[in-house]
Structures are given as structure tokens and as C-alpha cells.
Amino acid sequence: MDLHEKIKAYIVENFLFGDLEPLKDDAMSLLDNGIIDSTGVMELVAFLEGDFGLGIEDEELVPENLDSVDNLVGFVTRKQAAA
Amino acid sequence: MDDLQSIHRLLEHSADRTPDATVIEHGEQRLAYAELEAESNRIAGCLIERGVVRGDRVALLADNGPQYVAGFFGILKVGACCVALNGANKTRTNCLLLEDSGAVALVTRALQVRSDLPDLVAASPALHTVVIDRVAPSWSLPDRVTVLAAADVAAVTDSRPEIPSELDDLCAIIYTSGSTGKPRGVTLTHRNLAANTRQILAYLELNADDSVLSVLPFHYSFGKSLLLTHVAVGGRIVVDNRFAYPANVVDNIEQSRVTSFSGVPSTYAILAARTDFLERPWPDLRYLTQAGGAMSPSLQRRLRETLPDRIDLFVMYGQTEAGPRLSWLPPERLAEKYGSIGIPIPGVSLLVKRPDGAECDVDEVGEVVASGDNIMQGYWNDPEETAEVLFDDGLHTGDLGRRDADGFIWLVDRVKNxxxxxxxxxxxxxxxxxxxxxxxxxxxxxxxxxxxxxxxxxxxxxxxxxxxxxxxxxxxxxxxxxxxxxxxxxxxxxxxxxxxxxxxxxxxxxxxxxx
Structure with missing residues (x-):
């Protein structure tokens, strides 16, 4: 499973409980579309830290990094490249 | 003499005293008191033109921001009761609440209701008016409903409507979960909310120089009390609806130079775990408040011991049924009472009682019973649920607690499930x-x-x-x-x-x- 698939699968499994339909495209805001709330963002961060072994700084918890599948893929890619 | 005043008078007085002072900021939006007053008068004017009268219920569905606040005060200026709905609810739930409240009008935003407006309207047979920022062509609504968009509102006079109102008129219905599974509407009069606002102002010692960054929704009782207390003193409220990204919120607290911040336990748990909130010097912050559930004593201690001493930390307790505030822990006593909900706020009696109604001895566990002008009238259209919590001696909170020898109350468990x-x-x-x-x-x-x-x-x-x-x-x-x-x-x-x-x-x- 590539990075994109893995992130998307996590969101679909953990926040949509297997239902792909609400996630209409990979650019849509997860927060504004009611897919996650503030607790969900914290779970998402724990997933990125755990499954990808990333060290995420507090100031990186911003929508530009976390608020869509595309943003997440870009963020993880940049973090892995910098590691 | 009773010198409490109706809740919309709080805005009117501040608008008269300091028309140019900022009342609310949200991103790039900034409203002065006079502007908020004018906009709420226009919304009131729309509702009056549509036949909304004193005693009617009007629903409000909007995220925190200028639109919410103008809608809230506009509804009250008509003499109507505001039924604020939670945008996080599913439409199915908000349909139930609209029907239960018998709302005749809905003040909302297109982004909030999206394609669900027809369902919300269909669920509320009494509803005849929708006030909204813009209209989507795809909405198909029944003939009984008139939709007023931003241009319609702008065309209405902004002069203050002079509708007589009594302190004992209903001001708000706030829906909260009940033990039966069906949401219950907590009914609060202007007197209830005005009394609680005054009680809170007395211990927080707020004035017009104070300001708060609110991440708490105004439809929620804690958020509502932030709104009312700051409007009452002519203070400033900065809205930030994106606590999901706490680092941005911490920056916003600093950049907006607010004098206070308020949160529930999880707010502070997230700030402590995932931001540098505890490391910043906070030259402008005067105090923090925490309510909405029990914060762990260890987190209370960490906040207290890490933040500068000059920042007071107010730990508070309340219930929606009490408008909501019931107790506070004076900041100077916090370090000796971590985990306590403190003492009753001024004007509130908070007793720990045995099942027979007698007051418990020191350190004996009983139910916490509250009385005061802030206690609700009951649950909307639900005398049976009301009779389970409101008694001659006050509101039975469902919380079990004990009072220590210093008069501080400690919660130990809940009666209800x-x-x-x-x-x-x-x-x-x-x-x-x-x-x-x-x-x-x-x-x-x-x-x-x-x-x-x-x-x-x-x-x-x-x-x-x-x-x-x-x-x-x-x-x-x-x-x-x-x-x-x-x-x-x-x-x-x-x-x-x-x-x-x-x-x-x-x-x-x-x-x-x-x-």
C-alpha cells in the first residue's frame, strides 16, 4: 500500500468506519466537512507519529499539513524526505 | 428594587456607552458595538415585519461569529426566545429540536444548513420565516415559508425596536442530553441569565478593558456566558472556531492580545500536550477560566505551576440548568484545593444534602442542590423530567459531593447515568x-x-x-x-x-x- 492509500485507508477506517462516500475528493477539508473534529485531529497526529515514525512539532499542527488527504500526503512526504 | 435588566439591554447599554469599541472579531471581520446593535435591530425588524411576537421561539443555527451574535440579540429584541441549535448535531436531531420548540422562524447561514434547509423547514410545522445570508436556488421550500436574505435584512431600519419585555419572559431554550435519551430543552428567563451574568462578573471582576478568545460555541452554556459577560461590560470577544489546530489558536491568543482565555478540560489537555501554551510569557493575559467538567488535579497543578503567577486560574462548576455557573474556586486557594469545585458564586446557594433533604455534615457525601435567581424554569414541555430535578429546595444537580471544613465542595460521583x-x-x-x-x-x-x-x-x-x-x-x-x-x-x-x-x-x- 503506498503512502496515499495508507493515509486514506486510515481516515476511511477510523473516522468514516469503512464508508468511502463522504470523502468525495482528496482535497476536501476534513474539518469543514465534518469528517473529523478536534479530538480526531489529535488521533490523526498520533497515527502519523506511530505508523510513520514521524516526530511532529507543535507548530506543524496546522490545516496546511493536516486538513485533507492531499495535505497529509504532502506533509508526510516532506517529513520523510527531511528525515 | 430589582435592577436586573433584560439580556438585550446589555448590548444596548454597551452600544450607547461605547459605540465605537470592538465587540467581536472573527478572522478579518471586526464589529463595533454600534454596528452589532444596528445589525441586530435589522434582524429584529425583519422578524417583527414577519409577525414574530413576544413569547415566540426563534431558532438560531450558526457558528460563532458576528452573524450568531447579531441573530441572538435580534431575536431577543423582538421579545422572542432564542433556541440556539448545535451545528455539530445531525440534521435529524436539529429537526427534532425545531419541532419540539415550536420555532416560528430560523436565523441561520447558508454554509451552515447547506442542502438540509428543506428538511429543517419540513420538520417544523410552525416555521414561517427563514433569515439567512444567501439563498441557494436548489432549495425547494413550502409556500408557508418566507426567506429573507442579506439584501432584505439590509433594507430594514436599524432603529431600536421598543418591544416591552419582562425579566421573567423566556430568553433561551438550550437543549441538552437527558437521561431518557431524548434531548431536553432547558428554559432560561432573562432574569436567570442576567442574574448569572452579574454573579460571574462579581468574581471575575471584568471591565471594559477585558477581552476573551472564545473557542467555545455560543450555543453552549459556557460559551454563552462568555458572550454575555463581555457584552455586559463593553468588552471584546475574539472568535476562533478552529481549535482542531491548537497551534494557530495559541498564536491567535497572543496576536489578538486578549486578557483571558476559557476552556473545558480537554482544551487545556490539548494545549498542554500539543502546543507551547505553557512556555509563552503571555504579557496580556490576566486570567484563565475552566469549566465544563472536572479537570484532573494534576493538570490543574501543572497549569498553575507553569504559567506566570500573575495569571489567575479560575476553576468553575455549573450546569446548563443553572445558566450555567454555580461555583468557583478562588484562584488564591487553588494550590491548597486542587480537585475541588470551590465555593458557591455570589447569589447562589449550593448545599450538599441527604436524601431526606437535611444538609450533610462536613465530609459526608450527598447530592449537590443549588438555588438562586439563575436556576432554570424547567425543561420545555416536559413536566415529568422537570419534576425529577426541580424541587422546593432548588435544582438537584445529580452530582454527588461533599463539603470540607472550609466550605469547599468536592464532587465524587454522579447520581445519573x-x-x-x-x-x-x-x-x-x-x-x-x-x-x-x-x-x-x-x-x-x-x-x-x-x-x-x-x-x-x-x-x-x-x-x-x-x-x-x-x-x-x-x-x-x-x-x-x-x-x-x-x-x-x-x-x-x-x-x-x-x-x-x-x-x-x-x-x-x-x-x-x-x-
């Missing part, structure tokens, strides 16, 4: 009823289990019908479709049978031990 997830009171029964709708569910029991971040997390135990092949995802998906996000069980466990006593009552304590 409610879960406090985040700051949200959640009815286990409501979730159980939704899960029971899933095909293949034979029996279900929902409990709250201790959780570092949320206080309590929701867990569901399900007995599947033999051979049904039921999966946890199916249940959680159904919850997601029918419940607000914060009500979805974090885990679903399957059991062959629920533990029960001899009379068939489910033993939730045993489930808690197993989880």
Missing part, C-alpha cells in the same frame, strides 16, 4: 437507542470510561443476534450517520451476554471494570 465526553453531556440511552436500530443488534449497553483527554470516552457493548455477522464498523457507521461526532463510541465490543443483576438490570460497573 450520563457520560461527560469532552465537555459534552452525553446520554448513554440516546446512543443505545441509535445502536439498537442496527440490524443484528440484540442488546446494547453504552458506558463512559476514563480517558486522559476527554475525561470520559464512550464505549459500546453489543450482544449480536446469533448468525448476524455484525461488525463494529457497521455500528459505528450507523452512529456517524445519526449522531454528532462526539457521540460516536470510540470502541464497540461484542459480548455473548450483558452482565445483569437478578432483576435484569445491566451492571454497568462490571462493564467498566472489563474495559
Amino acid at each position: 450520563m457520560i461527560k465526553a469532552g465537555a459534552n453531556r452525553v446520554s448513554a440511552k440516546e446512543i443505545e437507542e441509535v445502536i439498537a436500530e442496527v440490524d443484528g443488534v440484540q442488546e446494547v449497553c453504552v458506558i463512559g470510561v476514563a480517558d486522559e483527554l476527554l475525561g470520559e470516552a464512550i464505549e459500546a457493548f453489543v450482544v449480536p443476534r446469533p448468525g448476524s455477522g455484525l461488525e463494529a464498523n457497521t455500528i459505528q457507521q450507523h452512529c456517524r450517520e445519526n449522531l454528532a461526532l462526539y457521540k460516536i463510541p470510540r470502541t464497540v465490543q461484542f459480548l455473548d451476554a450483558l452482565p445483569k443483576n437478578s432483576s435484569g438490570k445491566v451492571l454497568k460497573k462490571e462493564l467498566r471494570l472489563d474495559s
